Amino acid sequence: MxxxxxxxxxxxxxxxxxxxxxxxxxxxxxxxxxxxxxxxxxxxxxxxxxxxxxxxxxxxxxxxxxxxxxxxxxxxxxxxxxxxxxxxxxxxxxxxxxxxxxxxxxxxxxxxxxxxxxxxxYSAALGSEQEAGSELINLTTTLTRRGDQVVLNGEKMFSTNSGFADYLIVFAKSAAEKGKPAAYHAVLVPRGTPGARVVKRWDMIGLRSAGTYQVSFTDCAVPSGNVLDGPGLKIIEIGLNSSRILIGAIALGVARRIRDICLDYAITKPLAGHKLIENAVFASKIGQMEMQIEVMRSQCRTAAREYDEIMAMPDPPAEFLRRGALRSALTTKMFCGQTGWQIATVGSEMFGGLGYTTDLPISKYLRDIRAVTIVEAGDDVLRELVFRRFVLPPNRRI
Ligand SMILES: Cc1cc2nc3c(=O)[nH]c(=O)nc-3n(C[C@H](O)[C@H](O)[C@H](O)COP(=O)(O)OP(=O)(O)OC[C@H]3O[C@@H](n4cnc5c(N)ncnc54)[C@H](O)[C@@H]3O)c2cc1C
Missing domain, CATH: 1.10.540.10 (Acyl-CoA dehydrogenase/oxidase, N-terminal domain)
Known part of the structure; x- marks a missing residue:
């Protein structure tokens, strides 16, 4: 209900x-x-x-x-x-x-x-730092235990929604102590907790209706029970499965919009005594876009089905801990980001000089879709991860 x-x-x-x-x-x-x-x-x-x-x-x-x-x-x-x-x-x-x-x-x-x-x-995840975006292993935000509380100190570079989120999931590292090795943790920080402060909202070139913020933590204390149960870096890897697939679906939606505005334009654009829509080169470009859009959707849905199948298993948290980042989620974000960018490039050329002005909406879609191959780890990092986890023979995998 x-x-x-x-x-x-x-x-x-x-x-x-x-x-x-x-x-x-x-x-x-x-x-x-x-x-x-x-x-x-x-x-x-x-x-x-x-x-x-x-x-x-x-x-x-x-x-x-x-x-x-x-x-x-x-x-x-x-x-x-x-x-x-x-x-x-x-x-x-x-x-x-x-x-x-x-x-x-x-x-x-x-x-x-x-x-x-x-x-x-709303809620937000805070992993990225100045020296740790794609490679969260380098994060420097600290977690120290104080009685029945944990205390966070550090600076998070980018976090979408954290300016208005009701809770933040913050990634931090604890030092080795009492024979225990250093470890990474995911910690829930409720909105308004003293010591958590939004430093600024970034002026992004795309996705401009979203809010992405820099946030600092200074002696920010929450109950120990707010630490999620499990290794922090694995937990974020698992969380990213769902958002990476859906970020792929952002590229799909923007690509569909670009296809449609190209069609609208071609109906009215005069070309050599005809209209652009009657031109064979135009038809071939849109046919290519349609093929790409179809495969993007299919890839997003295949990855999402794998995720849903794991969620339907008897113990999804344990199954995800066993699998970590899903190959299908990694490749979906990469494929949709790259393919969406190709579509945006063809789309922007379609409008000639006007396509390079801010008068037409294509400039917005180009800037929006650019984010897909950057957020939640850039393609260089994801390519390497796919190679290490899924291409190398099992005995050489890291
Ligand atoms: C709109 C937006 C929203 C965001 N929202 C969030 C959020 O909600 N939460 C959050 O935690 N973060 C968020 N981020 C941060 C985002 O996840 C990182 O910016 C992204 O993971 C890239 O990391 P980075 O900025 O550290 O760049 P880097 O990964 O350091 O990349 C910089 C350069 O180094 C290269 N490079 C890095 N590693 C390698 C490698 N192993 N091999 C070869 N080359 C490499 C890259 O290719 C690139 O050229 C957001 C970013 C944006 C733009």
Whole structure:
């Protein structure tokens, strides 16, 4: 049951229809406003909470709609078709909330996941630091134990949603002590905890309706029970499975939009006594885009199905700890990011000189889609990870 209006959770088909109507009715046509860099337009998203669909993946036992990742691919694609920054804001809580869902204590889950569905809140993950973005093993934020509390100190470079999130999942390292080796931890920090401070919001070139922040922690103390149960670096690797797949779906949505604006343009663009849409070179470009879009969607759904299959197993937290980063999730983000960028390049050329101006929306889509191969580890790092984990013979794997 949904906590606010006490109606049955929507079916995946109903949910997709709601998101489609929301994307087309509320977001589409607001490019200039959503690209302005103004504060994230959270009020625009309130109707999704009223429909029980903000954070649509949260389990039903905590009041959520409990939709799977396979259903989420088309939802995110619909949102990103209208505005990639909104899609990013709305999906990125999956990273932190899935870590709580899998590795939080029953008390943490009850308190924070239920509040998220009841209030319609957001959450954020804070891994990246100045010297540790793709390679979190280099992180320097410290965790020290003080009685029944843990204390965080450090500076996190980029974190989406943390300026308004109800809780943060912060990654930190504890020093070796009493015979125990140094270790990485994932810690839940509730909004408003003393010592946690937003330093600034970054002025990003794309996804400008989203908010990505620099955050500092100075003697920030939370109860020891807020530390998630498991090795911190493995937990983030596992959390990234869901968000990497859905970030791939952002590229899918933006690519679909680019295809459609190219078609609209070609219908009216005169070319040698005809219209561009009658030209064979144009047809071949759009045919190529369609092939790429089809394979992007198929890859996102294949990876999401693998994720959902693990979630349906008797012990998903243990199974994820055994598997870590999924090959399908890594390759989905890489493939969709690279393919989406190819589509954006062809799309921007399509409009000639006007495609290089800010008068046309293609410049926004180009900047938006650029993020896909950068966030949650750049392609150089992911290529190496895929090689080390999945290509090297098992006895040489790291
Ligand atoms: C819009 C946006 C939102 C973000 N949101 C979040 C968030 O919510 N939470 C969060 O924790 N972080 C977030 N980030 C940070 C993001 O995850 C990192 O920026 C990303 O992982 C890249 O890391 P980096 O910035 O340290 O760059 P680096 O990985 O250091 O890359 C810099 C250069 O070094 C190269 N390089 C790095 N490692 C290797 C290697 N092993 N081999 C070869 N070359 C290499 C890269 O190819 C690149 O050329 C966000 C970033 C952006 C842009």
């Amino acid at each position: 949904h906590p606010e209006n006490h109606v049955q959770a929507p079916s995946p088909e109903e949910a997709l229809q709601t998101f489609r109507e929301f994307a087309r009715g509320t977001l589409l046509g607001r490019d200039a406003e959503l690209d302005s860099g103004a504060e994230p337009p959270l009020d625009l998203y309130r109707p999704l909470h009223k429909s029980g669909l903000l954070n649509w993946w949260l389990p039903e036992e905590y009041g959520g709609a409990g939709l799977g990742l396979t259903d989420s691919v088309d939802i995110v694609s619909e949102l990103a078709y209208a505005d990639a920054g909104s899609a990013f804001t709305l999906l990125i809580s999956v990273l932190s909330s899935s870590m709580v869902s899998l590795y939080g204590s029953p008390e943490l889950k009850e308190e924070f996941l239920t509040a998220m569905t009841r209030e319609g809140g």
